[in-house]
Amino acid sequence: MPAAAMTFMPPAETESERIARGLRERDIELLGGLVEQYQVRLVRYLIHLLGRREQVEDLVQEIWLRVLERGWQYDSRLRFEPWLFAIARHLAVDLLRRRDSRSLATAPGGGGDALLARRPSPGYPSPFEAAARTEDAARLASCLGALGPLYREALLLRFQEEMSLQEIARVVEAPVSTVSSRIYRGLAALRAELERNENAHRRS
Amino acid sequence: MRTDVHEQVRASMARCLARDAAPEEQRRLAEHLAGCAECRREMELSRRALRALGGFSFALDPALTPRVQAALARRARELENERADRKQRRRLRVGFVAAVLMTAAGSLAAWLAAGWFAGTHHVSPLPLHAGVLIFWTLPSLCAALPLLLSDLLGGAARGKELAS
Numbered sequence: 001m002p003a004a005a006m007t008f009m010p011p012a013e014t015e016s017e018r019i020a021r022g023l024r025e026r027d028i029e030l031l032g033g034l035v036e037q038y039q040v041r042l043v044r045y046l047i048h049l050l051g052r053r054e055q056v057e058d059l060v061q062e063i064w065l066r067v068l069e070r071g072w073q074y075d076s077r078l079r080f081e082p083w084l085f086a087i088a089r090h091l092a093v094d095l096l097r098r099r100d101s102r103s104l105a106t107a108p109g110g111g112g113d114a115l116l117a118r119r120p121s122p123g124y125p126s127p128f129e130a131a132a133r134t135e136d137a138a139r140l141a142s143c144l145g146a147l148g149p150l151y152r153e154a155l156l157l158r159f160q161e162e163m164s165l166q167e168i169a170r171v172v173e174a175p176v177s178t179v180s181s182r183i184y185r186g187l188a189a190l191r192a193e194l195e196r197n198e199n200a201h202r203r204s
Numbered sequence: 205m206r207t208d209v210h211e212q213v214r215a216s217m218a219r220c221l222a223r224d225a226a227p228e229e230q231r232r233l234a235e236h237l238a239g240c241a242e243c244r245r246e247m248e249l250s251r252r253a254l255r256a257l258g259g260f261s262f263a264l265d266p267a268l269t270p271r272v273q274a275a276l277a278r279r280a281r282e283l284e285n286e287r288a289d290r291k292q293r294r295r296l297r298v299g300f301v302a303a304v305l306m307t308a309a310g311s312l313a314a315w316l317a318a319g320w321f322a323g324t325h326h327v328s329p330l331p332l333h334a335g336v337l338i339f340w341t342l343p344s345l346c347a348a349l350p351l352l353l354s355d356l357l358g359g360a361a362r363g364k365e366l367a368s
Binding site for chain 1: 224254
């Protein structure tokens with residue numbers, strides 16, 4: 001009898017299904033847990049994408065509110081992280097677009113990638129350089145700061161977030177071949193930057 | 205080493221580091237690296253570059269998470285209220301439509317009955333029809349109208365609330 005009862009037990013809910021159900025029901029406890037779990041990773045992603053700290057924390061709040069409002073759109077067959085990061089990317093691009101349209105110097109228009117790619121350097125140490133504690137770390141951080149945001153984003157999602165190429169493609173809304181190319185080129189650029197930086201350091 | 209071979213090895217390094225290479229390609233790269241100091245150095249640089257990516261740390265404002273959680277709780281309450289509100293408005297509209305339909309159907313039946321009664325008793329149907337309009341149709345409509353008015357007034361009040 002217990003064996004028969006076991007046979008008819010429903011399959012255990014996966015993590016993604018639990019999140020999807022919580023988002024559909026707007027379960028505040030679950031959302032609070034997700035905020036705690038993903039906050040640091042979300043902020044790190046935004047810093048890599050935007051290359052600066054300002055407004056990141058306001059953006060984070062906007063992202064979680066969007067997750068609350070659009071939670072019913074999350075498909076539990078996919079992992080939660082790519083969906084969350086795709087929302088973060090959309091809102092980050094929206095923020096840049098709003099800021100660009102306010103600035104008379106920059107012509108509005110262009111896709112999200114174009115907006116991200118033409119971000120000017122902030123003119124002060126990047127958040128990567130500001131975070132570096134040692135000389136070696138500072139050299140590495142300066143290389144990271146010099147890398148284009150699209151490459152930095154692809155490298156972060158692949159090597160830190162450990163997303164598959166397909167998941168990254170979903171986040172950045174680009175073909176898998178573009179994502180692969182960004183990862184390879186980003187890696188090559190980071191390596192070249194590191195080499196150049198070390199040679200300069202050796203000479204000085 | 206010929207440049208094209210070197211380029212191929214570089215591409216293979218990137219694929220292997222991105223865990224995007226087949227086991228056969230990984231084996232070939234390992235074999236090559238064992239015999240090529242220049243490529244070993246490149247591989248080491250790439251690994252250091254990736255460590256640079258992983259070594260980035262930053263301080264998170266400790267108040268950020270509680271602030272976001274509080275904002276979420278507030279917004280969830282607002283959304284819940286909006287949902288309850290929409291439900292109530294839908295109920296009011298359905299009630300109004302049902303009342304209007306029942307009034308129309310009842311009035312038609314009473315109108316026809318009054319006509320039939322006047323015909324069989326050879327009296328004028330005019331006072332009977334006037335009676336149907338005054339004592340049936342008008343009171344029913346008056347009962348249905350508050351449903352519509354409360355819906356409209358509620359909508360206007362909510363609009364003002366949102367605007368403020």
